Amino acid sequence: MALDEGDSVDLGGIELEVINVPGHTPGHIALYNRLNRNIFAGDCIGYKVDKTTFLAPIIPPWFNREQFYKTLDKLKKVNFDTICLGHYGCWDEADAKRILVEAKEVFEKIWGFFEQNRDKLDDIDYLRKSITQKYLPNSKVVERVGEAFPILLASHMRDGFKYANRLV
Numbered sequence: 001m002a003l004d005e006g007d008s009v010d011l012g013g014i015e016l017e018v019i020n021v022p023g024h025t026p027g028h029i030a031l032y033n034r035l036n037r038n039i040f041a042g043d044c045i046g047y048k049v050d051k052t053t054f055l056a057p058i059i060p061p062w063f064n065r066e067q068f069y070k071t072l073d074k075l076k077k078v079n080f081d082t083i084c085l086g087h088y089g090c091w092d093e094a095d096a097k098r099i100l101v102e103a104k105e106v107f108e109k110i111w112g113f114f115e116q117n118r119d120k121l122d123d124i125d126y127l128r129k130s131i132t133q134k135y136l137p138n139s140k141v142v143e144r145v146g147e148a149f150p151i152l153l154a155s156h157m158r159d160g161f162k163y164a165n166r167l168v
Contacts, residue, residue, distance in 0.1 A: 003029055016040070021075065023068030024057040032078060039078060042086040044071050045103040049088045051095075053141040055153060056107040058160035065164060068107065072100050109135060114161040121162065127154035 003009070007018040009031065016031040021044040031040040047055040057063065083099055084090040091099055113134065120126050132150045136142050142149055162168045 019074065019078070021071040023064050023066075023071045024059065025062040026064070026067075028071075030075070032080070037079060037081040038090075039075065039080045039083045041075070041083050044068075045075070045083075045085070045100065046106060047087055048085060048091065048099060048102070049141050053136060053139040054102060054106045056103075056110040056157060058107070058110065058157040058164070060156070060159035060168075061163040063160040063164045065111070069104075072104055076100055106135075110157060111161070114158065118167075121158055121167070124151065124155055124158070127158055131157075 003018045005018060005020040009016045009018070014033065014035070016033055019030045019032055019039075021028050021030045021041070024042075024044045028042060028044050030042060030044060032038070033040075043057050046057045049055065057068070081096060082090050082092040083096050110131070113130065114121070117127070117130070128147070128150045131154050132139075132142060136150065159168075
């Protein structure tokens with residue numbers, strides 16, 4: 001059964017409301033627990049791994065910038081105290097309140113970086129070094145995982161940027 005905006009999922013007394021949140025991918029949904037004021041957002045706003053690493057959800061071949069902005073605007077209107085992301089846990093209190101602003105800031109920095117470096121999109125080493133130095137200088141994830149992480153990140157977001165701009 002496909003779920004759409006306004007539908008509810010009843011988990012035996014816990015109701016989750018469906019919110020359409022495309023941008024990261026078409027058909028992406030978030031689930032909102034009004035009683036506990038919690039949003040299960042999946043990947044729609046990005047990947048906040050920890051306080052040192054927040055990644056934009058620019059993935060190939062689906063990312064849509066206009067829909068991403070609409071998703072952020074829609075989620076700002078939801079009264080939530082906690083937000084759970086698809087891969088890296090839940091954020092509450094001040095972090096939850098700031099996460100949508102932070103998601104937009106991170107996205108705009110990375111998107112702008114790719115815009116400014118359109119002539120270097122095939123130079124993955126340049127992209128990796130630049131993204132690491134400019135946007136992840138204190139990343140505990142890069143420190144823990146090593147250079148494989150920014151290589152994957154740079155190539156993945158670069159490909160998402162290319163698809164979104166029809167450069168492939």
